[in-house]
Amino acid sequence: MSHPNQHSADVVVVTDSSCDLPAAIAEDLGIVIVPLTIRFGDDEFVDRVELSTAEFWTRCVNSTTLPETAAPAPGLFERAYRDAAASGASSVLVVSLSSALSATMQSAQLAARTVTADASVDVDVRVVDSRTITMGLGTIAIACARAARDGASIDDVEALAHDLVERTRVFGALDTLENLKKGGRIGNAKAMLATALSIKPIIEVTGGVVEQGGKQRTRSKALSYLVEKVKSYDGRIENLAVMHADCSDVDLFVELLAPHSPGEIVIGEIGPVIGTHGGRGTIGVAFQVTND
Numbered sequence: 001m002s003h004p005n006q007h008s009a010d011v012v013v014v015t016d017s018s019c020d021l022p023a024a025i026a027e028d029l030g031i032v033i034v035p036l037t038i039r040f041g042d043d044e045f046v047d048r049v050e051l052s053t054a055e056f057w058t059r060c061v062n063s064t065t066l067p068e069t070a071a072p073a074p075g076l077f078e079r080a081y082r083d084a085a086a087s088g089a090s091s092v093l094v095v096s097l098s099s100a101l102s103a104t105m106q107s108a109q110l111a112a113r114t115v116t117a118d119a120s121v122d123v124d125v126r127v128v129d130s131r132t133i134t135m136g137l138g139t140i141a142i143a144c145a146r147a148a149r150d151g152a153s154i155d156d157v158e159a160l161a162h163d164l165v166e167r168t169r170v171f172g173a174l175d176t177l178e179n180l181k182k183g184g185r186i187g188n189a190k191a192m193l194a195t196a197l198s199i200k201p202i203i204e205v206t207g208g209v210v211e212q213g214g215k216q217r218t219r220s221k222a223l224s225y226l227v228e229k230v231k232s233y234d235g236r237i238e239n240l241a242v243m244h245a246d247c248s249d250v251d252l253f254v255e256l257l258a259p260h261s262p263g264e265i266v267i268g269e270i271g272p273v274i275g276t277h278g279g280r281g282t283i284g285v286a287f288q289v290t291n292d
Contacts, residue, residue: 011091011148011157012084016072016104017047018097019138020243020268029145032080036104037070038272047272056272057246057280066179069273071103077111085115085123091154094127095140095161097273100208105129124154128161131208135241135268135286136170142266143239143288167288170205171213171229172243173222175281177201202226203278210277223249226285227256237287238262245270245282253283 009030015021017035026033035047038056040063045051047069051059060067077094084092094112096105105127112125130137143164144157152160177199200222204213216222230237240261244250246269254265270282 009089009148011093011152011154012087012089013141013145013148013157014077014080014084014092014094014108015137015141016097016108016273017271018102018104018133018273019141020134020270020274021138021141022266022268023048025142025266029142029149031141031145032084034072034076034080034108036072036102036273038276039068039070041065045272051272053269053271053275054246056275060275060280067272067276069102069276071107074107074110074114077108078114081111081115081123081125082121085121089123091124091126093144093148093154093157093161094125095130095137095144096127097137098131098133098205098208099129100131101133101210126154126158128158128165129208130161130168131165132168132170132205132286133210134170134172134270134274134284135243135266136168136205138243138268139239139241139266139286139288140164140168164288167291168286169233169289170284170286171226172203172278172282172284173216173219173226174201174203174278175219175247175283176279179277179279203284219249223253223256223283226253226283227260230257230260230285230287233287233289234260236290238290239266240285240287241266241268243268243270243274243284243286245275245278246280247283250283257285 014032038045081092094108096108099105108127200216202213204211
């Protein structure tokens with residue numbers, strides 16, 4: 001579990017390792033990241049603690065079977081809440097990976113009940129379902145942590161989280177159907193056909209689940225499609241982030257997006273939790289749409 005430099009904040013923001021946040025940003029904002037676990041056969045690793053993102057991709061290349069991911073045990077969340085209380089925080093806001101995709105949020109809620117029932121710990125824990133993944137979740141955590149740092153109350157930070165959840169958009173382009181094929185998420189015939197056409201599926205996260213958002217013929221067309229998607233929200237975007245799974249063309253992608261971003265583009269590396277399903281080469285954007 002990554003612990004922020006214990007700068008005592010009244011509200012501590014906790015999230016999980018599917019957020020793909022750069023470690024430096026999480027540390028700077030005091031965001032506590034509770035890790036999921038990754039299993040390759042009989043080998044189990046704690047995400048980013050025992051297995052770095054780079055090591056994960058190396059293992060994937062050499063493995064015939066797909067790794068599996070498991071939600072954190074409630075005890076890990078409980079420790080995060082107790083640590084926050086011990087550091088002087090009065091409240092904790094948890095923003096979790098979409099509950100439609102993982103049991104992570106259930107663990108966070110179970111832990112919250114345990115801590116609330118313990119009279120020796122005085123901390124108010126609120127759990128919010130991000131209904132999104134990767135840097136969609138990451139951008140929500142960043143905005144909430146900034147608000148907390150600026151002195152917002154737990155009620156305000158929780159309200160902000162709910163507001164951001166409604167306005168978060170995530171779009172991605174997969175580079176390969178290999179993982180979906182290995183994971184049995186796609187029939188072999190379909191996969192063969194797609195390989196023949198080297199189709200690049202586009203995905204979109206809506207209502208907490210991953211939907212197919214179309215397909216492009218080539219990698220460059222897929223990137224252009226994502227840039228056009230961002231352009232279509234022109235002037236109505238905040239907190240634009242890019243996430244990528246070990247992609248060599250990420251700098252080019254950020255360059256294409258830069259003219260359409262209201263500020264600095266945060267770049268997150270897609271780790272094992274999301275990478276297991278998307279596969280190496282997945283690249284995407286996450287942002288919030290401002291209300292008109």
